[in-house]
Amino acid sequence: MDEAPPRQRSALAWRLALGVALVALVTAYFLSDLPARWTSRTAPAVFHGRDITPEHWDGAFTLTDSAGQPRSLADFRGKIVLLSFGYTHCPDVCPTTLAKFAEVRRLLGADGARVQAVFITIDPERDTAELLRAYVPAFDPTFVGLRGSEAQTDAVTRAFHANYQIVQYQGSTLVDHTASTYILDAEGRPRVVTPYDQTARALADDVQALLKSG
Amino acid sequence: MMRTLASRSFVQRARPRARQLLAAALLLAGAGHAAAPALVAVEDPWVRGTVEGQTGSGAYMRLTSSEDAQLVGATSPVAEHVEIHEMRTVNDMMTMRRVERLALPAHVSVALDHDYHVMFIGLHHQLLVGQVVPITLQVLDARGRRHAVAVRAPVRALNSSRQPDGGAPGAAATPHG
Numbered sequence: 001m002d003e004a005p006p007r008q009r010s011a012l013a014w015r016l017a018l019g020v021a022l023v024a025l026v027t028a029y030f031l032s033d034l035p036a037r038w039t040s041r042t043a044p045a046v047f048h049g050r051d052i053t054p055e056h057w058d059g060a061f062t063l064t065d066s067a068g069q070p071r072s073l074a075d076f077r078g079k080i081v082l083l084s085f086g087y088t089h090c091p092d093v094c095p096t097t098l099a100k101f102a103e104v105r106r107l108l109g110a111d112g113a114r115v116q117a118v119f120i121t122i123d124p125e126r127d128t129a130e131l132l133r134a135y136v137p138a139f140d141p142t143f144v145g146l147r148g149s150e151a152q153t154d155a156v157t158r159a160f161h162a163n164y165q166i167v168q169y170q171g172s173t174l175v176d177h178t179a180s181t182y183i184l185d186a187e188g189r190p191r192v193v194t195p196y197d198q199t200a201r202a203l204a205d206d207v208q209a210l211l212k213s214g
Numbered sequence: 215m216m217r218t219l220a221s222r223s224f225v226q227r228a229r230p231r232a233r234q235l236l237a238a239a240l241l242l243a244g245a246g247h248a249a250a251p252a253l254v255a256v257e258d259p260w261v262r263g264t265v266e267g268q269t270g271s272g273a274y275m276r277l278t279s280s281e282d283a284q285l286v287g288a289t290s291p292v293a294e295h296v297e298i299h300e301m302r303t304v305n306d307m308m309t310m311r312r313v314e315r316l317a318l319p320a321h322v323s324v325a326l327d328h329d330y331h332v333m334f335i336g337l338h339h340q341l342l343v344g345q346v347v348p349i350t351l352q353v354l355d356a357r358g359r360r361h362a363v364a365v366r367a368p369v370r371a372l373n374s375s376r377q378p379d380g381g382a383p384g385a386a387a388t389p390h391g
Contacts, residue, residue, distance in 0.1 A: 089270035090310075169312065
């Protein structure tokens with residue numbers, strides 16, 4: 001006689017199930033990183049390019065600028081660095097990339113002053129300091145062109161997991177090379193790799209994400 | 215507009231032979247500067263400007279041939295060698311190689327602006343904004359006859375974007391320009 005009628009029992013079971021489901025949902029929400037993402041600006045940045053933060057690349061280098069001064073990554077601390085490899089005899093990809101970097105600075109407005117573009121030649125034999133001095137600032141007066149010895153050039157391309165190959169081809173010297181853009185944060189850590197056909201807008205977004213998240 | 219409509223209806227009424235002659239005459243009148251309809255129409259040609267000491271650059275344009283043809287070479291007084299180059303990006307590794315011939319299928323606009331371009335090797339002098347670079351394209355038609363297509367390509371700033379809407383081809387940033 002103390003057993004509840006069947007209808008009442010079923011209602012009780014429903015309420016219990018609902019309660020358990022609710023508790024599970026709330027627990028799952030707080031266990032996930034969703035609250036952090038929705039409430040805090042320190043959420044991990046999402047990039048258009050490939051996030052290489054977990055790979056901890058050591059992008060350290062020592063090269064020489066077009067004024068003959070030794071330069072290393074530490075010189076650009078506090079700025080987001082856009083870095084690419086190329087050579088001045090390259091008719092297409094390299095000028096397009098540098099023109100894109102200039103466009104990124106324009107798109108960022110006032111934040112553009114916090115961006116440093118660095119062009120590293122992989123053809124230092126033909127790209128003399130004089131030639132770099134004329135070529136690189138033609139895209140933007142703030143851009144820096146760097147060159148090194150063959151060993152230094154090899155070391156810096158290795159540091160960025162990039163490749164280059166000088167090819168003698170039907171009488172002309174061509175250089176096959178990695179056409180990616182590397183974005184380094186204000187502490188000089190390589191953070192993002194973007195393919196060469198990435199738009200200026202997408203690059204500017206990634207720079208902005210780094211400026212925000214640090 | 216009225217005149218064009220009037221001539222068109224007149225062409226339609228004319229006998230076939232006369233119609234052909236009239237069409238040819240109208241074409242010639244339309245072409246203006248050309249003595250005969252050109253095999254290849256060239257649109258929006260330009261050359262990337264250089265800085266002092268740079269010995270290479272590229273030319274860009276769109277080509278439309280009126281019949282199946284091939285681009286087999288080019289010359290220009292500004293450079294020792296002019297080649298048709300193909301650019302490929304594999305795993306983000308950029309490679310550039312000379313191509314012997316580039317197909318120009320009839321009535322298809324072939325862009326020499328991205329995967330293909332005209333490459334200048336051994337420039338004799340700096341290319342400044344405002345200069346016009348003469349280029350002669352060598353085109354082989356389907357019957358194997360060679361045609362010389364004259365192009366006059368204005369020099370744009372070094373920092374010009376390939377795509378016309380991709381960036382301002384301004385002269386501001388080119389030294390001595």
